[in-house]
Amino acid sequence: MTTVAIVGCTHAGTFAAQSILQAHPDWDVHVYERNDTLSFLSCGIALWVGDHVSDPKKMFYSSPEALASLGATMHMEHDVLSVDVKGGSLVAKDLKTGEESTLNFDKLVVTTGSKPVTPPIPGLAEGLEDGRVKLCKNWGHGLAIKEMAKNAKRVAVIGAGYIGAELAEQFSEIGVQSVLIDGLDRALAKNFDKPISDVVEKAFTDHGVTLALGHMVNEFRLNDSGTVTVVTSEDEFEVDCAIMGAGFLPRTDLFAGQLDMLKNGAITTDEYMRATISGESEPSQDVFAAGDSATVFYNPTGTYDYIPLATNAVRQALLVGANIVEPTQKYMGTQATSAVQLYDLSLAATGLTQGGAEARGVTVRSTTLTQDFRPAFMLTTTPVTATLTWDPQTRKIKGAQFLSKQPDVAQAANAVSIAIQAGFTIDQLANVDLLFQPNFGQPVNYLAAVAMQAVAEA
Numbered sequence: 001m002t003t004v005a006i007v008g009c010t011h012a013g014t015f016a017a018q019s020i021l022q023a024h025p026d027w028d029v030h031v032y033e034r035n036d037t038l039s040f041l042s043c044g045i046a047l048w049v050g051d052h053v054s055d056p057k058k059m060f061y062s063s064p065e066a067l068a069s070l071g072a073t074m075h076m077e078h079d080v081l082s083v084d085v086k087g088g089s090l091v092a093k094d095l096k097t098g099e100e101s102t103l104n105f106d107k108l109v110v111t112t113g114s115k116p117v118t119p120p121i122p123g124l125a126e127g128l129e130d131g132r133v134k135l136c137k138n139w140g141h142g143l144a145i146k147e148m149a150k151n152a153k154r155v156a157v158i159g160a161g162y163i164g165a166e167l168a169e170q171f172s173e174i175g176v177q178s179v180l181i182d183g184l185d186r187a188l189a190k191n192f193d194k195p196i197s198d199v200v201e202k203a204f205t206d207h208g209v210t211l212a213l214g215h216m217v218n219e220f221r222l223n224d225s226g227t228v229t230v231v232t233s234e235d236e237f238e239v240d241c242a243i244m245g246a247g248f249l250p251r252t253d254l255f256a257g258q259l260d261m262l263k264n265g266a267i268t269t270d271e272y273m274r275a276t277i278s279g280e281s282e283p284s285q286d287v288f289a290a291g292d293s294a295t296v297f298y299n300p301t302g303t304y305d306y307i308p309l310a311t312n313a314v315r316q317a318l319l320v321g322a323n324i325v326e327p328t329q330k331y332m333g334t335q336a337t338s339a340v341q342l343y344d345l346s347l348a349a350t351g352l353t354q355g356g357a358e359a360r361g362v363t364v365r366s367t368t369l370t371q372d373f374r375p376a377f378m379l380t381t382t383p384v385t386a387t388l389t390w391d392p393q394t395r396k397i398k399g400a401q402f403l404s405k406q407p408d409v410a411q412a413a414n415a416v417s418i419a420i421q422a423g424f425t426i427d428q429l430a431n432v433d434l435l436f437q438p439n440f441g442q443p444v445n446y447l448a449a450v451a452m453q454a455v456a457e458a
Contacts, residue, residue: 001026001027001028002024002027002028002106002107003027003028003029003030003103003104003105003106003107004020004027004028004029004030004105004106004107004108004109004324005030005032005083005090005103005105005107005108005109006020006029006030006031006032006072006109006111007032007080007083007090007108007109007110007111007112007254008032008033008110008111008112008113008251008291008293009031009032009033009038009039009067009111010038010039010040010111010113010291010292010313011039011113011291011310011313011314011317012111012113012290012291012292012293012294012313012314012316012317013031013033013038013109013111013113013291013317014038014039014061014062014067014317015313015314015317015318016109016111016288016290016317016318016320016321017029017031017067017070017072018062018067018070018321019317019318019319019320019321019322020109020320020321020324021067021070021071021072022070022321023321023322023324024324024325025070025071027071028073029071029072029073030072030073030075030103030105031067031072031073031074031075032075032078032080032090032092033064033074033075033076033077033078034077034078034079034080034095035076035077035138035139035140036076036077037060037063037064037138037139038060038062038063038064038067038076039060039061039062039063040059040060040138040139040142041059041060041061041310042136042137042138042141042142043162043310044059044142045136045141045142045145045146045163045167046163046166046167046169046170047166047170048142048146049145049146049149049167049170049171049174050169050170050173050174051174052170056142056146059139059142060139064076075092075094077094077095077096078092078093078094078095079092079093079095080092080254081093081100082254083108083254083255083258085108085255085258085259085277085287086258086277088104088105088106088108088286089102089103089104089105090102090103090105106286107286107287107288107324108286108287108288109288109289109290109320109324110252110255110259110267110275110287110288110289110290110293110294111289111290111291111293111313111317112250112251112252112254112293113250113251113291113292113293114137114248114249114250114251114292114293114308115137115248115249115250115251116135116136116137116244116245116246116247116248117244117246117247117248117249118135118244119217119246121217121218121219121220122218122219122220123219123220123221123222123228124220124244126220126222127220127222127228127242130222131144131241132220132222132226132227132228132240132241132242133220133228133241133242133243133244134148134241134242134243134244135243135244136163136167136243136244136245137248145167145243148240148241149171149174149176151240152171152176152239152240152241153176153177153240154176154177154178154179154238154239154240155167155171155176155177155178155179155239155240155241155242155243156178156179156181156228156230156237156239156241156242156243157171157178157179157180157181157242157243157245158181158182158217158230158242158243158244158245158246159181159182159244159245159246159247160180160181160182160184160186160187160188160189160211160213161182161188161190161191161245161246161247162188162191162338162340163245164180164182164243164245164246165180165187165188165200165204165340165342166340166342167243167245168180168204168209169204169207169209169342169343172204172207172208172209173207177208177210178209178210179209179210179211179212179230179237179239180204180209180210180211180212180213181212181213181215181217181230181232181237182212182213182214182215183214183215183216183217184213184214185213185214186198186201186213187200187201187204187211187213188200188340188347189355190353190355190356191338191340191347191349191353192347192349192353192401192403193353193354193355193366193387193401195368195385195387196347196385196387196401196403199345199385199403200342200345200347201213203342203343203345204342207343210237212232212234212235212237214234215232215233215234215235216232216233217230217231217232218231218232218233219231220242223238226240227239227240228240228241228242230242248292248308249264249265250264250265250266250267250292250293250294250306250308251265251292251293252265252266252267252293253265255267257278258277258278259275259276259277259278259287259289260275260276260277260278262295262304262306264306266293266294266295266306267289267293267294267295268294268295268304269283269288269289269290269294269295269316269331270283271297271330271331272319272323272327272328272329272330272331273288273289273290273294273316273319273320273323273331274287274288274323274327275287275288275289275294285326288320288323288324290313290316290317290319290320291308291312291313291316291317292308292313294316296312296316296333296334296336297331297333297334298333298334298335298336299333299334299335299351299420299421300335300351300352300362300398300399300420301352301360301362307334307336309334309336309338311334311337312334312336315331315332315334316331319331332421333421335350335351335399335416335417335420335421336350336351337349337350337351337413337414337417338350338413339410339413341407344405345403345404345405346402346403346404346405346406346407346408346409346410347401347402347403347410348401348402348409348410348411348412348413349399349400349401349402349413350399350400350413350414350416350417350420351389351397351398351399351400351416351417351420352364352389352398352399353387353389353399353401354366354389356399357389357398357399362398363391363392363393364389364390364391364392364398364399365389365390365391365392365454365457365458366387366388366389366390367387367388367390367450367453367454367457368385368386368387368388368450369385369386369387369446369449369450369453370383370384370385370386371383371384371442371446371449372384372442373404373406373409373441373442373446374438374439374440374441374442375438375442375443377438378438378439382404382405382406383404383405384402384403384404384406384409384446385402385403385404386400386401386402386412386446386447386449386450387400387401387402387450388400388416388426388429388450388451388454389401390425390426390454390458392458394425395425395426395427395458396420396423396424396425396426397416397419397420397424397425397426397429397451398420399416399420400412400413400416400450401413408440412446412447415447416429416447419432426451426454426455426458427451427455429447429448429451430448430451430452430454430455431448432447432448434447434448
């Protein structure tokens, strides 16, 4: 019988276990997870804070019992202390009893996920221990933030990416004053270019959120009054609680020196999700990695990158089950397609922004168009801002961004994601078949319109 060890079980671990057991129900699959829950949709924490979640238990789509019913041996609340990748064994500690055990495995699946970025800022460690500084990643963090929000008057959120932006928005909606702090000079700077982030920043200030952009956090000062002062390079903010939302790093310390990784610790894989044992020239037939612990193949650049998203984790994990015996199904790569709702603004993006391209040394051009979502004769309509990023040499589409008060605009990012993956040029997108019906759009859909404008500018 083949024994499989799955280390870590959030999204990638959950789907890897399911896919392996569905294909090989007679295998001995052991799942190790240090928490007492799995499959938590942490993207719902901010919505939960703002009372937009019907039942927080529904933020889990699977359970230890569900995986056990498929045949998995579940080791919940077990901390994997060490893994001998070449030797095929691991040692784990039961966090409830303190007992240690060893498992010998034939195949290893690394789905250890990611950890919140916690820079060596004075006072941060003490604040995390004290509870006046919180993280935003798992179920326990969500519970703590939700409870804190009941009585807090003023909160600081560090990091103006999706997590930080959503938290600041929801705090402002429930009457908690918030300050949004980021070292970059724009909100959502890694997700959208300036024309869109400018609109987002105005929405924040209109709703009373204090923006501290271009501020580096230098210290967390714990006050005798029970508050915490966030000291930045430009100012000081005394708040009841601070929340770290400054991004994530791979949680792969167990495999350092054993598996090939990027500099940030993301395990590199081939197109079949196979990892390479350090010092070997070919990927291992028995070691796989998926999710936030691993790299993704980023189609807009044609290179491997680190982009921790649940959507990437799920697709990669399903491939583990498909390829665990022999390589059969290739990873199609990702465009890192995503969306966020802030107040009445719907924002969505796929692929490269202008700023993201510059950071990666990629030359692109951008075209931006704003037009009404529906024809002028309709009783109601609203503008859509669309930005298309494209390669001036090949004319291939490299990314897109959308902003509107029309929620359906988010689906446009999915459409462009398909176009990027298919290798579309701006010329092809300008001529693609898109529907017209007054309830749903213009005679020339904004996707085609921005592509036509790009063609005219090329």
